[in-house]
Amino acid sequence: MTVLDHPAAQTWPPDAHAPRRDPAPLLPDPEPVRVLGTPALDKLDPDLLRELYRRLVSGRRYNQQATTLTKQGSLAVYPSSTGQEACQVAVATALRPTDWLFPSYRDTLAVVSRGVDPVEALTLLRGNAHCGYDPYQHRVAPLSTPLATQAPHAVGLAHAARLRGEDVVALALVGDGGTSEGDFHEALNFAGVLNAPVVFLVQNNGYAISVPLSKQSAAPTLAHKAVGYGIQGRLVDGNDAAAVHTVLAEAVAHARAGLGPVLVEAVTYRLEAHTNADDAGRYRTPEEVAAWQEHDPLPLLERHLRAAGLLSDEEVEQAAAEAEALAAGMRTMFHVKPELDPMSLFTHVYAEPTPQLREQAAQLAAELSADAEAAAETGSEAGAR
Amino acid sequence: MTTLAPPATATMAQALNTALRDSLREDPTVHILGEDVGTLGGVFRITDGLTAEFGADHCLDTPLAEAGILGTAIGMAMYGLRPVVEMQFDAFAYPAFEQLVSHVARMRNRTAGRMPLPITIRIPYGGGIGGVEHHSDSSEAYYAHTPGLHVVTPGTVGDAYGLLRAAIASDDPVVFLEPKRLYWSKADFTPDTPVPELGRAVVRRPHTPGGGDRATLLTYGPSLPLCLEAAEAARNEGWDLSVVDLRSLVPFDDETVTEAVRASGRAVVVHESAGFAGVGAEIAARVSERCFHHLAAPVLRVTGFDIPYPPPMLERHHLPSVDRILDAVARLQWEQ
Numbered sequence: 001m002t003v004l005d006h007p008a009a010q011t012w013p014p015d016a017h018a019p020r021r022d023p024a025p026l027l028p029d030p031e032p033v034r035v036l037g038t039p040a041l042d043k044l045d046p047d048l049l050r051e052l053y054r055r056l057v058s059g060r061r062y063n064q065q066a067t068t069l070t071k072q073g074s075l076a077v078y079p080s081s082t083g084q085e086a087c088q089v090a091v092a093t094a095l096r097p098t099d100w101l102f103p104s105y106r107d108t109l110a111v112v113s114r115g116v117d118p119v120e121a122l123t124l125l126r127g128n129a130h131c132g133y134d135p136y137q138h139r140v141a142p143l144s145t146p147l148a149t150q151a152p153h154a155v156g157l158a159h160a161a162r163l164r165g166e167d168v169v170a171l172a173l174v175g176d177g178g179t180s181e182g183d184f185h186e187a188l189n190f191a192g193v194l195n196a197p198v199v200f201l202v203q204n205n206g207y208a209i210s211v212p213l214s215k216q217s218a219a220p221t222l223a224h225k226a227v228g229y230g231i232q233g234r235l236v237d238g239n240d241a242a243a244v245h246t247v248l249a250e251a252v253a254h255a256r257a258g259l260g261p262v263l264v265e266a267v268t269y270r271l272e273a274h275t276n277a278d279d280a281g282r283y284r285t286p287e288e289v290a291a292w293q294e295h296d297p298l299p300l301l302e303r304h305l306r307a308a309g310l311l312s313d314e315e316v317e318q319a320a321a322e323a324e325a326l327a328a329g330m331r332t333m334f335h336v337k338p339e340l341d342p343m344s345l346f347t348h349v350y351a352e353p354t355p356q357l358r359e360q361a362a363q364l365a366a367e368l369s370a371d372a373e374a375a376a377e378t379g380s381e382a383g384a385r
Numbered sequence: 386m387t388t389l390a391p392p393a394t395a396t397m398a399q400a401l402n403t404a405l406r407d408s409l410r411e412d413p414t415v416h417i418l419g420e421d422v423g424t425l426g427g428v429f430r431i432t433d434g435l436t437a438e439f440g441a442d443h444c445l446d447t448p449l450a451e452a453g454i455l456g457t458a459i460g461m462a463m464y465g466l467r468p469v470v471e472m473q474f475d476a477f478a479y480p481a482f483e484q485l486v487s488h489v490a491r492m493r494n495r496t497a498g499r500m501p502l503p504i505t506i507r508i509p510y511g512g513g514i515g516g517v518e519h520h521s522d523s524s525e526a527y528y529a530h531t532p533g534l535h536v537v538t539p540g541t542v543g544d545a546y547g548l549l550r551a552a553i554a555s556d557d558p559v560v561f562l563e564p565k566r567l568y569w570s571k572a573d574f575t576p577d578t579p580v581p582e583l584g585r586a587v588v589r590r591p592h593t594p595g596g597g598d599r600a601t602l603l604t605y606g607p608s609l610p611l612c613l614e615a616a617e618a619a620r621n622e623g624w625d626l627s628v629v630d631l632r633s634l635v636p637f638d639d640e641t642v643t644e645a646v647r648a649s650g651r652a653v654v655v656h657e658s659a660g661f662a663g664v665g666a667e668i669a670a671r672v673s674e675r676c677f678h679h680l681a682a683p684v685l686r687v688t689g690f691d692i693p694y695p696p697p698m699l700e701r702h703h704l705p706s707v708d709r710i711l712d713a714v715a716r717l718q719w720e721q
Binding site: 129130131134135136141142144146149151152153154155156157158159160161163164168170182183186187189190193194344347348349350351354355356 | 468487640
């Protein structure tokens with residue numbers, strides 16, 4: 001007889017081994033949800049679909065322009081979301097202006113889609129400021145570089161809004177690599193325990209820089225991770241903009257209704273390298289990229305909307321013109337050199353500078369003033385000659 | 386709500402509890418969160434009774450995950466709340482280090498002042514309580530080295546109350562290091578004393594006119610009572626030691642420290658944490674830079690050894706002692 005065979009072990013402690021809730025309803029969709037090419041497309045508002053299309057066209061152009069600006073030296077680095085635009089723009093259409101977005105560094109398009117000026121959204125990557133926009137203006141947290149560390153912030157903000165009785169959903173963007181981070185785990189666990197109105201959108205683009213998903217996780221899908229935290233999992237085709245919008249909107253509504261957080265995995269693909277500094281040829285084949293290009297979110301949406309008679313040539317041309325205007329605006333704005341004030345280094349370290357920072361600021365001010373005097377002297381000497 | 390008359394004497398633990406209670410009463414945006422802070426009242430009972438009085442929303446038992454606790458607090462602060470986080474022990478705060486260093490300390494700067502994070506991170510720290518491994522670390526240097534954080538540590542019962550009130554009221558993040566070996570120290574206590582300004586040191590023991598050869602002990606937190614004891618014992622050796630309680634490591638009160646050391650011409654820095662690249666090294670450098678022509682001897686340090694914190698049965702050999710402090714004072718080149 002083992003300990004477990006003992007009669008007392010069968011009855012005590014009561015219910016200790018019984019599941020506390022049925023996991024079945026939390027399981028994600030058996031296949032990634034698709035809307036394009038399915039009857040579900042007919043249920044969507046044609047205006048919304050056309051809006052998604054316009055945003056997608058502009059989003060693709062935004063990615064191209066940012067990449068070009070990087071090659072020209074206007075941006076220090078650019079992690080492109082080319083191929084992932086359906087996820088990036090659906091974030092904006094699924095959220096209300098009063099909701100909050102918690103992006104990571106590859107999500108500047110989502111930030112721009114929320115209404116942030118492209119130059120302000122790109123300051124981190126341009127290198128003139130860590131965060132060029134006011135997070136409270138469009139309710140977009142600063143871009144987070146340490147992966148998944150912004151996920152618990154989304155939980156805390158959603159929890160705080162709930163404590164204050166305000167109707168706010170927070171949406172955190174994470175990548176497939178980010179799901180391996182401890183912060184991702186802790187955020188989902190806290191979200192489940194607090195029943196916080198949060199949606200986590202994992203853009204599974206297949207690679208964490210060079211490491212493929214097969215080396216990142218042994219989970220059936222990343223969406224299955226939700227079940228372990230007692231929260232709802234969803235799985236969606238991340239290149240089907242109509243599907244991403246639909247699933248995200250459902251997830252946001254679920255969270256808003258107080259039914260708990262949702263983890264959405266959007267299966268997508270990073271068509272370009274990790275950043276301009278990366279060589280994707282070292283870890284993936286041209287055939288693989290070509291196969292995903294066949295499932296590019298932009299032509300996919302255009303094809304289906306045209307087939308359904310929801311998109312005219314004129315609307316396509318208009319969307320292209322809007323995208324060109326966005327790109328031209330970016331070129332113009334990036335042509336203007338950013339204003340840099342070295343003394344601003346000390347202004348926002350603390351609410352009030354410490355005595356030590358005041359001393360250091362005085363030192364820098366003296367150096368700058370000496371530089372300016374030297375420059376003026378050189379200038380006047382040159383003038384005298 | 387009944388208002389209890391303030392106790393005539395209180396332990397540091399009670400003073401901290403009173404500070405939290407008063408902060409919760411006065412400001413509904415204050416929210417405490419941490420492990421075991423609710424029903425249990427914290428493993429050191431610092432949050433005793435707060436959930437009962439203010440509800441679980443204001444004093445929340447969280448899952449056992451320090452990065453999650455601090456990360457959640459960041460989001461709450463972003464939405465206008467004023468979280469007070471309890472890390473259960475010094476060495477259990479390390480999982481939250483990335484959230485602290487990469488977000489808490491930088492968010493105001495990152496957002497050009499638009500998104501300040503008024504979070505207080507309470508951490509019981511230091512040894513001398515017979516704790517097993519990971520329960521006695523002095524981690525102040527890690528935090529003091531991170532721009533954007535205030536680092537505060539009380540050495541008296543009154544300061545425990547006043548500094549914690551000031552920390553919670555601060556619009557900057559404050560790492561509030563509680564010397565756990567002083568949790569049960571007792572003193573007269575009146576919570577209605579004015580809340581001190583963060584960043585100011587205080588002379589706990591001034592020189593006595595005609596009291597003997599002068600030197601200054603510079604210390605903070607858990608080592609303060611030890612230094613006061615050493616100063617008293619030093620009278621027998623003919624030394625008149627002043628004792629400066631730093632209270633705030635960041636910002637550092639150069640003014641008070643410089644004035645004290647210039648007056649005595651000799652200084653010893655005392656802290657429990659390892660000496661190498663520790664806070665004492667910074668203090669010694671600052672004193673040397675500012676007081677060089679007033680110094681009769683190099684600034685000496687009495688610190689813990691540069692070792693992992695020892696097992697409790699050996700910790701007394703590691704921790705600064707009155708004898709070790711007096712030995713250092715004796716080496717301040719008196720025979721010139």
